[in-house]
Amino acid sequence: MLEPVTLTVDGRQVTMPAGSTILGALNALDIDTPTLCYDPGLTPVNVCRVCVVELKGARVLAPSCSRQAEDGMEIFTDTPRVRDARRMVLEMLQSSVDTSTAPTLLQYAVRYGTQPDRLEGGATVEQPVRAGDNLLYVRDYSKCILCYKCVEACGHDVQKTFAISVAGRGFDAHIDTGFDVALGDSPCVYCGNCVAVCPTGALMGRTEFDMRQTGTWDEKAQTQVDTICPYCGVGCQLRLHVQDNRIVKVSSPREHPVTRGFLCVKGRFGYEFIHGGSERKHRRL
Amino acid sequence: MSDLRVDRGGRAAIQRDQPEVPLAAPTPEEQEAADRVLARYSGFRRDQLLPLLHDVHAETGWFSEELTRYLSQRLGVPFADLYGVISFYALFKTAPAGRTVLRVCKGVPCYLHGAYELGLHLQELLGVGPEEPIGDGAPSYSWEWFACLGQCDYAPAMLLGEEAVRSVTPELLERIVKEGRETHGVSGNSL
């Protein structure tokens, strides 16, 4: 086993097990660090750059989510350089992406005092909502900040389904099924694990999408209840989001040892039956 | 069946083929070209992907959706993943382009030596704007702007197919277009 490492963060010393990231150390010190593309269950891709910190002796800022903590590092998390970089990155995102359903991002934006209208008039990633190729979830890539989480979850890190990838490059880089084919022509298995990791609402369950369209989605009026999936015997914990006595969304807690937040198509979307249907055989007794 | 490869995280990763999605239906010409190239890459490894794509592209001039799907299924590289790679590289086309592509350098040194005027001249000669294919069915010629070609000491420069053409003058350009017209036998006012 490698020796633990001791580093200094904003003047405070912290000792971490070897292999920890800087973000791990920041968390240990309760330093609230913004992250958008980071997810503890996925390989860090460190592309959003809002978690950058100043590392003494380094030419540029370091992404705390993926940079390994080293013995003797001196880290600064709240210098003007760090704040400016974070603010600018958030401004850039706000100026190019519809962030209206990205509460975390908006919270950071307030924290760092962004002025996105300064960049107004520039190109955006505006494009039509992909809502027609299935009835389970909706892809609205005008809200996509290209955090790669959905690609990682669909691919190497979770599902190994590989239905989507990043395509194109530069400002035109985007999530793609390959020639933008409909999901039905892709290997998608509709597990919705991409939806589960999406931080901006670019991927959204159909029920939530429809309710937002009609203005009936109301998170304040919702309750969340943890239970176990009614399908196979794996024992996945479901978190039922309930509004007006109806299930409107199903997720799974990331910390649950069985699911780690990931589900299959039945668990995530197959809840309609308890609300019954119109045909006699589907009617609730 | 799977085939263990190494992804960028360094872990063994699974490449699966895609039984649920439609079987690829490339054109016979595309399939023949792909098969010819694939035959040279038996025991394909992922790191041979770029050379293989170059070879296929040299024969077909572009990657159609069906050709890409065919390659994906033959190579065991997921379709979306393969498209992601192809669409990353400027030399690979995902829309029909000319059999021969003229790439006019728009690097700063070429700009200083009249590259912009050269492009306009070409547009006039060919009658089409950048990245618009010419000809019916199998387009034979197209032209486009391209990032610095590294021929700055011979500016302005361009690529004719894969070959660099240096110190391009309007006269040279006219000759190239004329020869191209003869070689490709394209008639009509499109070329």
Next chain:
Amino acid sequence: MFNSGGGTASYEDLEETSILLLWGANARETHPVMFLHMLKGIDNGARLVVVDPRRTLSVEAAHDWLPIRVGGDIALANAMGHVIIKEGLQHRWFIDHATTGFEDYKALVAGYTPEWAETVTGIPADKIREVARDFARAERGMICWTLGITEHHNAVDNVLALINLGLVTGKVGREGCGLNPLRGQNNVQGGGDMGALPDRLPGFQHVENDELRAKFERAWGATIPPKRGWHQSDMLEAMERGELRCLYVLGENPVQSDADAHHVEQLFQGLDFLVVQDILMTATAEMADVVLPGSAAWAESGGTVTSSERRVQLCRKAVDPPGEARDDIMILQDIANRMRARCRGIPSWVPYSSPEEAWEELRTLSPNHAGMSYRRLAEHNGLQWPCYDENHPGERVMHWRLWQDPLQGPRVPFLPTEYEPPVDQVDEEYPFMLTTGRRLEFFNTGVQTALYDSARPQEEILEMNPEDAAELGIADGMLVRVSSRRGSVVLRARADQGLYRGLLFMTLHFPDQVTTNFLTIHATDPKSGTAEFKATAAKVEPAELAVTGAGGATERVPARVQGGSA
């Protein structure tokens, strides 16, 4: 396993094993989230070998696929045992230390050469040798199975053959090792644990054990019949004999889910009194004299369920059940009370006001569950039995005692089993072997999955080998008639490279369109009561040419139910 029906290992072990035999299981479609743990295992270096007649989605992720002929499992397992022993790869220390009956096993498998097994399983002898060696030599190994093993007339023997393989290689009782059935429904494990077996009381305590029975009689203040009861197949036979006249069905749809559905339907029609308690108007409920509207325990009432890794977890109420639907535990108690009052004149008595109260009683009666309070279950994301007291963390790996020196507790026996072919044999008239299974997006008889907007069409499809299809002149999407010795159905066909010649595949998901169980055989395993859903001799003809009336099945052309895809 070894006298308590639960997988010996945990999902965590799937991530730490070196080789995993996924046997008669298509976990990627039927247990998708467990398969994610298997994928992690592969990332960590494990080798995945899938034993399945079909080239399933799971196979796509595997290193090796053994395309076994339907019903050849014991032949394969015993041949692997043969190779292991012949080449001296057995775990000698473990066998000497913790098992009995090795010599009998050795003698039995001596006859199972890989060459002979090849003739039965269709798997090349050298491939059998290779996998046997890999499994035996691997530091850690696991075998996981599902209904491909247990939906056979010799289900228990199939399981025993796999257990023997685990014992001979010492792949049980250690981390990263184990023998695990993957449970098909969210509380198959819990139901058995709670005594929903003909011979067990809650906590796997045998009903024929006087001492254990007395314990429950004291707790319940009632007399318990001292003999084991009937399992489901026994019940059907009892109906046939006229001994069983009245049936109370809770949350099941046997008219559509049981093999040889025609026959089952007739038996149900012959009952004097049928009560169905369910949440939806299933085909079985349609036949009932009384229908009791229950609630969906996972979202409308609560309680516990137990998973394939023996993890007991809490279900919680999230929504109110509709209309007059009630919590099942209350319905049951009301019925019990009325029966007491009506038949015995005993006044009404409500022992449990909530699932938790029933659970608290269970904890006093089942040592395996004694340490699991609701509070702890909530705190720990569930606990794995056995969990003997409130300080016990639950058991990730069972039977670790087998590795203790000196050995704790009794030795475990090898139980050698012989290969037997499926009951329904192919012949000239019925040349195909039809096997059944699930598809990812659907579930059982479709009661739960018929209503959501699945992306794939809600339609039954016959899958068959492309060459077979070509020979019979069947093109993709064409209507075909599939017949067995018991009935016939009409549906669309699709060629699939993943099936060997002579194999057919259907599901049970759309019984209202295609009652696959008109075809299946009610040959049941006497030990478990499971029917042989996995092996039905069948024939296929283009439907246009088919003579009607074979087997008397209603010919129904499925209406294409459009899913979401454009």
Next chain:
Amino acid sequence: MAYPATASNLLLARCGLVDPASIDDYEAHDGFQALRRALEMGPEWVIEQLTLSGLVGRGGAAFPTGRKWQAVRAAQGEPRYVILNADESEPGTFSNRKLLEEDPFSSVEAMAIAGLTVGSALGYAYIRGEYTTATRYLATAIDAARERGYLGADVLGSGRPFDIEIRRGGGAYICGEETSLFNSMEGLRGEPRSKPPFPVNVGVFRKPTLINNVETLVSVQPILLKGGEAFAQLGVPGFTGTKLFCLSGHIAHPGVYEAPGGTTLRALLEMAGGVANGRDLQAVLMGGAAGMFVPLEHLDQPLIPSALTPLGLTIGSGAVIIFDDTVDMWEVTRLIAEFFAEESCGQCVPCRVGTKRQVEILHRFTMGHGRPDDEQLLQEIGAAMGDASICGLGQTAAWAVLSALKVFPSPSGDIGA
């Protein structure tokens, strides 16, 4: 040019003199002598000479070459790889092309030396896809060298293997960045990886990898033949040996010029015949698109880090683009920004969005409707790109723009009108 090599004609010594397709010609001009020497003296000696020479990477990052070779040699993990980085795509840079087209064998020889020194049996030459002529010459050279036993299973009877495979780029500037190049070689999108870990430990195929620019590798041969100390004595203490500069734009004789370390821009301008057509010099862009405009008062600064760094300048790849007094410099700046917007891989936010926003603002400048806070915005965008981008592309993509703001008259006035 004359042969043998002279103080200012080390790397280009054979260019234009030998037949690039002839191994005989190469052998007749000191060819493969350095490889023989390296085999005779052993890897420690080679690394010692490199260290003594003071050679640093010529691709732009200027990392000491001896230390890099030593690090790969000492790295844990097998196999190891050597990569010739010939994905020369920096606008205004073409020295790799010249070396490969006119003296391809020296790259082959240097790769063999590198492979045998760091313990690698396989090298890759990654050449930008547009360099077809160079690719052909290099392929011919590799085959010829293999035939003569300079490559193959047993290099010159040493009992040790080394061979070279060529990989063509797909038209992506970013792939000159070493970690993007690795991903590209592995058949992936050419997106850069995070560093650390560094290539010397975790390179292509996650194995220790020595990756050097063509010019760096070609410098190895004269170092081994003349000795590291002799090489170091060319140039000045802050910049030893010689460096190739690519002069283009409004210059009388565009081309690759070799000069000892410590030379000045004025000296280079003079070597190349001064501003073309006798016009006045307006601006100099040093280091290509990823470089910066040099204030004309610094033409006499020695081109060494100790003099340039305080001025916020770097030599970069050695590209020197000359602009006469007729050029609209904000239009040039916009072109440079456009180049980065097109070549950004799109992976990280600052570069993906920042490069786009730069173009938009500069477009406003050239159209004559800049906004009051545009210059401030460019400063802030540039700072964020420089600080928070993943790789060198994003980190340097604002340099030219920021330097233009310093050097050229404010664009918010009537520029472009």
